[in-house]
Amino acid sequence: MKRLNLKWPLTIVASLLAIFIFVIPLYGATVYSFKGNGGKGHSWVNYQWLIHADGFYPSLFTSLKLAVLAAAFNLILMVPTMVYLNLKGQRFKPLVDFLCILPLIIPVVSLAIGAQVAMPKFLQNTQYELVFFFVIIALPFTYRALDTSLQTVALKTLVEASRSLGASWTRTITRVIVPAIRSGITGALFLTFALSIGEYTITSLLHWETFPTWTVVAAQQNILGAIAISVFSFVGAIALLSAIALFSKRGLQRVEVEE
Amino acid sequence: MLPLLPFFIFTGFFLIWPVIAVTIRSFKGNKNEWTVANYRPILHTGPYLHAFVVSLKLSIITAIIGSLLGAFFAYVIVTYARGKFGAVIDSISAVFANSGGVPLAFMFVAAFGTEGIVTKVLKDLGWDIYAGHFTIFSFTGVVLVYSFFQVPLMVLVFKPAIAGLRYEWEEASINLGASPFTYWRRVGIPILVPSFVGAFFLLFAGGFSAYATARALTVGTVPLVPIIIGTLVDGNVISDQANLGDALAVGMIVIATIAMTGYIWAGRRAARWRNS
Numbered sequence: 375m376k377r378l379n380l381k382w383p384l385t386i387v388a389s390l391l392a393i394f395i396f397v398i399p400l401y402g403a404t405v406y407s408f409k410g411n412g413g414k415g416h417s418w419v420n421y422q423w424l425i426h427a428d429g430f431y432p433s434l435f436t437s438l439k440l441a442v443l444a445a446a447f448n449l450i451l452m453v454p455t456m457v458y459l460n461l462k463g464q465r466f467k468p469l470v471d472f473l474c475i476l477p478l479i480i481p482v483v484s485l486a487i488g489a490q491v492a493m494p495k496f497l498q499n500t501q502y503e504l505v506f507f508f509v510i511i512a513l514p515f516t517y518r519a520l521d522t523s524l525q526t527v528a529l530k531t532l533v534e535a536s537r538s539l540g541a542s543w544t545r546t547i548t549r550v551i552v553p554a555i556r557s558g559i560t561g562a563l564f565l566t567f568a569l570s571i572g573e574y575t576i577t578s579l580l581h582w583e584t585f586p587t588w589t590v591v592a593a594q595q596n597i598l599g600a601i602a603i604s605v606f607s608f609v610g611a612i613a614l615l616s617a618i619a620l621f622s623k624r625g626l627q628r629v630e631v632e633e
Numbered sequence: 634m635l636p637l638l639p640f641f642i643f644t645g646f647f648l649i650w651p652v653i654a655v656t657i658r659s660f661k662g663n664k665n666e667w668t669v670a671n672y673r674p675i676l677h678t679g680p681y682l683h684a685f686v687v688s689l690k691l692s693i694i695t696a697i698i699g700s701l702l703g704a705f706f707a708y709v710i711v712t713y714a715r716g717k718f719g720a721v722i723d724s725i726s727a728v729f730a731n732s733g734g735v736p737l738a739f740m741f742v743a744a745f746g747t748e749g750i751v752t753k754v755l756k757d758l759g760w761d762i763y764a765g766h767f768t769i770f771s772f773t774g775v776v777l778v779y780s781f782f783q784v785p786l787m788v789l790v791f792k793p794a795i796a797g798l799r800y801e802w803e804e805a806s807i808n809l810g811a812s813p814f815t816y817w818r819r820v821g822i823p824i825l826v827p828s829f830v831g832a833f834f835l836l837f838a839g840g841f842s843a844y845a846t847a848r849a850l851t852v853g854t855v856p857l858v859p860i861i862i863g864t865l866v867d868g869n870v871i872s873d874q875a876n877l878g879d880a881l882a883v884g885m886i887v888i889a890t891i892a893m894t895g896y897i898w899a900g901r902r903a904a905r906w907r908n909s
Contacts (some may be wrong), residue, residue: 381712381713384708384709384712384713385709385713386707387709388705388709388710390707391702391705395780395781395832396729396781397755397783397784398744399740399741399743399744399745399751400740401750401764401780402740402742402743402744402745402749402750402751403739403740403744403750404743404744405750406744406749406750425666432787451639451640451643452640454636454639455637455639455640457635458636458637459637459750463634463637465635466634467638468821470637470640473640473641473644473649475893475897476644476649478647478649478835478838478891478893479838479846479886479889479893480648480652480843480886481637481842481856481885481886481889482842482844483842483844483859483862483863483885484655484828484862484882484883484885484886485648485651485652487655487747487862487866487878487879487882488649488650488652488655488882489647489651489880490654490667490866491651491655491658492650492653492654492655494650506643506647507647508645509647510644510648512906513644530645535836536760542841570737572734572735572736573734574734574735574845574848574849575844575845575859578845578848578863579863579866581838584636585854586734586735586845588738589735589849590735590848590849593739593849597739598663600739601739601740601742602735603739603741604735604736604739604740605736605740606740607696607736608736608737609739611728611787611817612725612728613726614722614728615725615728616721616724616725633655
């Protein structure tokens with residue numbers, strides 16, 4: 375039986391569909407963002423507006439700061455947890471697994487309302503409360519990223535070798551395990567950072583101002599400017615992720631959500 | 634156990650406790666007495682029930698569109714695009730699926746708004762998409778925008794399932810005299826169905842809970858449950874029930890939990906064919 379070769383027909387159909395669904399809106403928005411004053415001609419005027427707009431730098435700085443903190447906190451919490459889980463805590467794995475999938479189940483809107491009810495006043499009064507919720511929202515992804523990469527290394531052997539050579543636990547984690555699971559850590563780090571920097575729901579419901587919430591407010595003054603911001607952040611994210619995918623040996627497949 | 638304590642304390646305090654707290658408060662009346670009064674408007678007052686219906690409709694439609702188109706893309710990518718190109722497609726899907734939110738809404742305004750680039754091009758070609766009831770700020774508009782992140786999400790979730798189809802299975806059935814069509818009907822598709830159903834539930838839950846895109850796009854013109862909760866929280870809507878928002882939030886948790894139970898159940902069925 376001769377196998378049908380559908381390579382080109384299918385590739386062409388998929389490419390055309392992808393162009394209609396993804397490329398055209400993105401292209402349309404890009405062209406739009408370069409419109410001049412009053413919608414005429416082409417210019418950088420919207421991007422210039424952006425840089426000079428009130429609140430652009432402060433909100434961008436806040437977002438960057440919170441995202442860096444969330445990524446760092448995430449690793450400090452999750453790397454030891456996942457190492458222990460894969461080493462000795464096997465019996466707790468179903469429970470941790472369940473807790474880490476919960477953020478996908480509980481709608482972020484509901485979590486935000488819950489946070490307003492449950493968080494103590496001193497936390498509600500600081501924007502740093504967002505850091506913890508960003509970590510929660512990123513949990514399903516970081517769990518998966520770290521877990522897959524821990525399962526590919528001979529964890530037990532590495533730890534036994536390191537410990538019997540006299541290294542402390544801290545030293546074993548920082549000098550042996552972390553380098554071994556670097557790809558998982560990079561994935562977790564980047565995903566937490568990306569999710570945090572674009573997070574809108576919980577931020578706006580808890581009434582904080584970060585880059586995304588500022589964008590929505592700014593859009594009411596200047597929709598062209600808001601479109602310019604959107605194009606800028608989308609293209610930036612794609613470029614960054616593609617660069618990581620191309621230059622890291624193992625790519626990003628590991629950080630996908632699979633069942 | 635001890636090394637896991639920080640993790641349990643953290644998730645307990647920032648994830649479990651808020652959910653418990655909102656559930657408790659949803660059963661409290663204005664004078665802090667126990668009551669189910671907060672839930673009554675959801676079932677009996679038009680707008681709130683309607684919001685649940687619209688939200689369900691939106692998430693079901695976009696999950697159907699997303700899962701069908703996404704499965705097709707996933708198949709083509711797994712079969713024909715490997716190596717570096719595949720890795721780039723992966724990362725683009727990851728961006729489209731996860732960092733949608735606010736930028737997505739404004740991008741679609743630019744493309745499909747009244748003055749949008751695509752709108753104008755289509756008009757020049759003789760198709761005025763605004764001739765009927767369509768606007769980008771309407772239900773159909775939200776469906777269009779949501780599909781933009783549902784499709785790549787499906788690609789991400791479904792790709793491993795297709796990649797898990799072993800070439801040996803196809804070879805075996807063809808050696809036994811099956812045509813490619815029979816192989817897909819009797820082997821390929823039955824194996825993929827649980828993964829597909831699981832992914833559908835995940836897309837449904839994602840569409841049901843999404844807030845940022847709809848909020849930035851419609852500013853409340855399409856009544857979705859998350860949007861209504863948002864306006865209640867912002868104090869834009871006065872309700873005689875102080876904790877109505879909590880009841881709506883719990884209602885969302887219940888629906889999302891049902892969907893995710895389906896996702897986990899389907900995942901177990903799908904896992905049967907793996908690691909064996």
